[in-house]
Amino acid sequence: MSAAQFAIDATGLRKRFGNTVAVDSVDLAVDHGTVYGFLGPNGAGKTTTMRMLTTLTRPSAGEARIVGAPVTDRDAVRDSIGYLPEDPPVFDELTGREQLTYFARLRDIPTPEADRRIDAWLERFDLAGDAGKRIEEYSKGMRQKIGLVQALLHEPDVCFLDEPTSGLDPRAARTVMNAIAEMADEGRTIFLSTHILSVVEELADAVGVLADGRIVTEGAPETLTRQVESDSDPTLEDVFLAVTTDHGAAVQWR
Numbered sequence: 001m002s003a004a005q006f007a008i009d010a011t012g013l014r015k016r017f018g019n020t021v022a023v024d025s026v027d028l029a030v031d032h033g034t035v036y037g038f039l040g041p042n043g044a045g046k047t048t049t050m051r052m053l054t055t056l057t058r059p060s061a062g063e064a065r066i067v068g069a070p071v072t073d074r075d076a077v078r079d080s081i082g083y084l085p086e087d088p089p090v091f092d093e094l095t096g097r098e099q100l101t102y103f104a105r106l107r108d109i110p111t112p113e114a115d116r117r118i119d120a121w122l123e124r125f126d127l128a129g130d131a132g133k134r135i136e137e138y139s140k141g142m143r144q145k146i147g148l149v150q151a152l153l154h155e156p157d158v159c160f161l162d163e164p165t166s167g168l169d170p171r172a173a174r175t176v177m178n179a180i181a182e183m184a185d186e187g188r189t190i191f192l193s194t195h196i197l198s199v200v201e202e203l204a205d206a207v208g209v210l211a212d213g214r215i216v217t218e219g220a221p222e223t224l225t226r227q228v229e230s231d232s233d234p235t236l237e238d239v240f241l242a243v244t245t246d247h248g249a250a251v252q253w254r
């Protein structure tokens with residue numbers, strides 16, 4: 001593990017598309033070996049932030065580092081990160097196994113080790129029997145599983161996961177959640193963006209809520225829920241509603 005203080009750190013991160021400020025000024029300091037839940041309404045700027053942190057979009061201003069390496073230096077960051085985007089990049093004409101083998105080559109994983117990891121993941125995700133089918137024949141959930149495996153195959157220090165349980169049946173979603181918890185136990189860092197708050201409630205050590213391109217609240221889930229007034233036991237949903245709307249909310253921020 002690197003000597004960098006944080007797995008992810010960002011200062012004043014900003015992205016403008018023409019007249020649209022997608023990400024305004026985001027500061028982050030995510031500890032090694034933790035799960036960071038990244039929440040926010042549709043259009044808040046979560047994907048754009050993740051694309052900047054994974055070197056896919058260049059920031060308009062500000063800085064970010066992954067395990068100490070600047071995100072503007074793709075070669076320095078590449079091996080440390082894995083990214084599951086909302087629509088995983090897969091080739092319809094390849095089989096599931098071919099897709100993963102192709103990705104393993106791109107990541108320079110030696111073949112025997114790649115085969116071992118691919119077999120283990122396919123087994124874990126109940127995909128072993130379909131590994132020889134072309135991806136065009138896969139269901140949404142099967143594609144999602146392939147996308148997730150290819151994000152994790154090189155065992156990166158920092159994983160960015162956009163809706164990792166989207167489209168998955170409850171058993172597969174549970175497998176993914178267990179895998180995320182295991183990765184954090186191994187010292188990896190997971191930056192988890194999802195609208196499924198129960199997933200964040202279960203897994204996240206810290207939560208940041210983005211609205212209009214800015215982090216409007218951040219902290220441990222139990223710290224955030226303590227700050228919200230609700231008739232029943234406050235949840236992250238109450239926190240989300242309180243900090244992302246200033247009118248009509250059933251809950252109030254203390």
Ligand SMILES: Nc1ncnc2c1ncn2[C@@H]1O[C@H](COP(=O)(O)OP(=O)(O)OP(=O)(O)O)[C@@H](O)[C@H]1O
Nearest residue numbers: 017020021022040041042043044045046047048049
């Ligand atoms: N390539 C682009 N060109 C122009 N505007 C963009 C581009 N990408 C994103 N935006 C805009 O930036 C803002 C933030 O979008 P982004 O996709 O980051 O939000 P999000 O929080 O991931 O939303 P969702 O939860 O719906 O996935 C939106 O207003 C969006 O229209």
